[in-house]
Amino acid sequence: MDALNILKYAVGLDAPDPHWVFINSGGAYADIAQTSVNYKTGMSLEAFSGDAFVSLTGILVGDIDDRYSGLIA
Amino acid sequence: MAITIPAADLQALSDGGTYSLTADVSDVAGNAAAQHSSTEFDVDKAPTTLSAISAEISYDLSGVIAAKAAVHVVMADPADAVKKSETAADATGAWNISAVELMDFEFSFDDNGTYVLFVLATETAENGYVAANVNFVVDVEAPVQDVIGGLNIEQFSKAGDVVTCGLICDATYDLGGGGIKALDFATNFDPSDLVHKDVSLTSGYNWTIAVRNETGASSGTVKGGFISSAGTFTNFSNPIAEVQMTVLENLEPVGIRITGTSFDGDAAPDTTETFSYISSTLTATVITCTGTAMDGVTVTACDSSLATDISGQLSFEVSHGSDVVMDASFALENTSATNAINSMDALQALRIAVGLDASNGPAHYK
Numbered sequence: 001m002d003a004l005n006i007l008k009y010a011v012g013l014d015a016p017d018p019h020w021v022f023i024n025s026g027g028a029y030a031d032i033a034q035t036s037v038n039y040k041t042g043m044s045l046e047a048f049s050g051d052a053f054v055s056l057t058g059i060l061v062g063d064i065d066d067r068y069s070g071l072i073a
Numbered sequence: 074m075a076i077t078i079p080a081a082d083l084q085a086l087s088d089g090g091t092y093s094l095t096a097d098v099s100d101v102a103g104n105a106a107a108q109h110s111s112t113e114f115d116v117d118k119a120p121t122t123l124s125a126i127s128a129e130i131s132y133d134l135s136g137v138i139a140a141k142a143a144v145h146v147v148m149a150d151p152a153d154a155v156k157k158s159e160t161a162a163d164a165t166g167a168w169n170i171s172a173v174e175l176m177d178f179e180f181s182f183d184d185n186g187t188y189v190l191f192v193l194a195t196e197t198a199e200n201g202y203v204a205a206n207v208n209f210v211v212d213v214e215a216p217v218q219d220v221i222g223g224l225n226i227e228q229f230s231k232a233g234d235v236v237t238c239g240l241i242c243d244a245t246y247d248l249g250g251g252g253i254k255a256l257d258f259a260t261n262f263d264p265s266d267l268v269h270k271d272v273s274l275t276s277g278y279n280w281t282i283a284v285r286n287e288t289g290a291s292s293g294t295v296k297g298g299f300i301s302s303a304g305t306f307t308n309f310s311n312p313i314a315e316v317q318m319t320v321l322e323n324l325e326p327v328g329i330r331i332t333g334t335s336f337d338g339d340a341a342p343d344t345t346e347t348f349s350y351i352s353s354t355l356t357a358t359v360i361t362c363t364g365t366a367m368d369g370v371t372v373t374a375c376d377s378s379l380a381t382d383i384s385g386q387l388s389f390e391v392s393h394g395s396d397v398v399m400d401a402s403f404a405l406e407n408t409s410a411t412n413a414i415n416s417m418d419a420l421q422a423l424r425i426a427v428g429l430d431a432s433n434g435p436a437h438y439k
Contacts, residue, residue: 022359022370022401035428042400048391051353056401057360058367 018062025055086116117196135169137162139196144168147193148175151186162194185211223334223341224258227312228348230376231392234320235270236348239312240331246341252305253313253336257298260316261330264293270317272297275306296333323350326394349393356388357381359401367403374399 023029024043032039043054076096086092095111134146142162149155158175162168175190191206225241240258247253260269269292297314306313320327331344355374359367359381366385371378374397379387391397424431 018405020370020401020403020405022403025360042398044399045355045397048353048355048395048397049393051355053356053358054399055358055360056370056372056399057362058370058401058403059362 018060020058021061022056022058025057088116090116092116133169133171134175134190134192135167136192137166138168138194140164140166142166142168142194142196144170145193146170146175147191149189149191150184151188187211218345219347220343220345222331222344223336224313224331224344226316226329226331226344226346228392228395231320231350234323236318236320236350238316238318238329238348240314240316241311242306242309242313242336243341244309246334246339247309247336248339249337252307253301254305255298255300255335255337256306256313257296257333257335258331259294259296259333261294261332262318263327266320266322266325266327267329268319268321269295270319272317273315274299275308275311275313275315320350326351347394349395351393352390353393354388355391355397356386357399359385370401370403372399372401 021039021041023039023041027039027043029039043056045052045054091113092115093111093113095109097105097109099105136144138144140162141164143159144162145157145159147155147157156175158170160168160170187208187210189206189208221243223243223246225243227239227241228236230237242253242256260272262269272295299314318329326347326349328345328347330346334341334343357372357374359370359372361367366381366383368381368383368385370381370385372381372387374389375391375395377389379389381387389397
């Protein structure tokens with residue numbers, strides 16, 4: 001799908017809008033591979049019981065023309 | 074050769090004294106042996122005493138008694154079942170039985186009640202048993218099990234001491250199907266924990282009979298009932314009504330029961346749920362994949378949204394026991410295009426799409 005979007009852009013067709021997704025920084029992503037990019041956005045905590053610290057990692061998706069990479073230091 | 078000393082003679086000996094036992098022998102002709110045998114012994118007639126005993130299930134059971142005394146502990150549970158343990162005092166008289174040995178199980182609320190520890194001891198001089206006992210009470214709070222009936226109670230928000238809960242209908246109990254046109258229920262709570270404040274109905278269903286508070290706004294039971302004159306409630310994902318209450322005790326969990334529920338006259342099961350208003354801080358940090366803090370990201374959790382600060386952080390106050398679902402969004406800001414895609418990028422994309430590696434090697438993630 002990424003390849004298709006890039007091709008669309010390369011030939012002047014409309015490509016999907018870029019957007020940010022946020023995933024659990026502490027999640028397990030070892031199963032992600034070139035042909036399998038499945039992940040859940042956001043995170044959940046069950047039965048919250050005390051002070052906690054969590055981290056989300058933002059990923060810019062669909063920035064085909066690299067227009068927004070300047071936002072990422 | 075055995076020599077028997079009458080018990081009465083032994084009893085006549087003084088407690089605490091040291092005596093010498095000497096044996097002189099002679100043959101039947103009266104010839105005395107040149108040798109004699111002698112041994113010394115102490116007399117201990119005083120029964121041992123047990124020092125004060127204290128028991129707490131977090132600690133071992135211990136005490137002080139005569140040196141080398143045998144100590145037996147019998148624990149009787151509330152049902153009079155007994156468990157025995159034993160040990161021996163050391164040379165100084167100290168003895169100890171570990172809590173693990175005494176109570177090698179985890180107490181549950183089924184084990185509540187008074188337990189008695191009987192401590193029996195006998196010293197090496199066989200002066201008999203002495204006993205002491207100590208009681209302790211197990212009071213394990215029974216777990217409160219939430220039960221979802223016809224109306225699920227969902228805590229929406231808490232502003233100050235005022236909490237708002239939503240009542241969500243379970244479509245399973247819409248026995249007639251087609252939605253709900255008439256609803257009856259009663260909200261039950263501990264009036265020392267909560268005070269009823271208000272109930273509002275979900276708009277858009279033309280409810281014609283408002284909630285009736287039959288027993289007063291601050292009562293522990295407030296009944297509600299309403300009928301829709303036009304339209305039928307069919308949205309089982311959203312609350313059919315919202316209940317507001319004032320929390321009187323923020324440091325204690327409070328329970329709410331919904332009873333007497335009926336959908337269009339069909340009775341639905343009761344609901345019991347407990348809410349905790351004890352809260353802690355949930356701090357979130359939002360970063361890019363390179364680890365840079367993201368400023369201005371909107372993070373949503375616990376029905377509220379906050380924006381990260383320059384360090385990429387924000388904090389929510391979350392009630393204990395809550396299930397937290399957190400997500401974030403970030404508005405794109407247009408900047409001038411850089412590194413615009415070209416035909417080489419398209420070629421690499423095609424290579425990957427058909428299962429080949431990109432020209433500069435396999436793709437990887439980080």
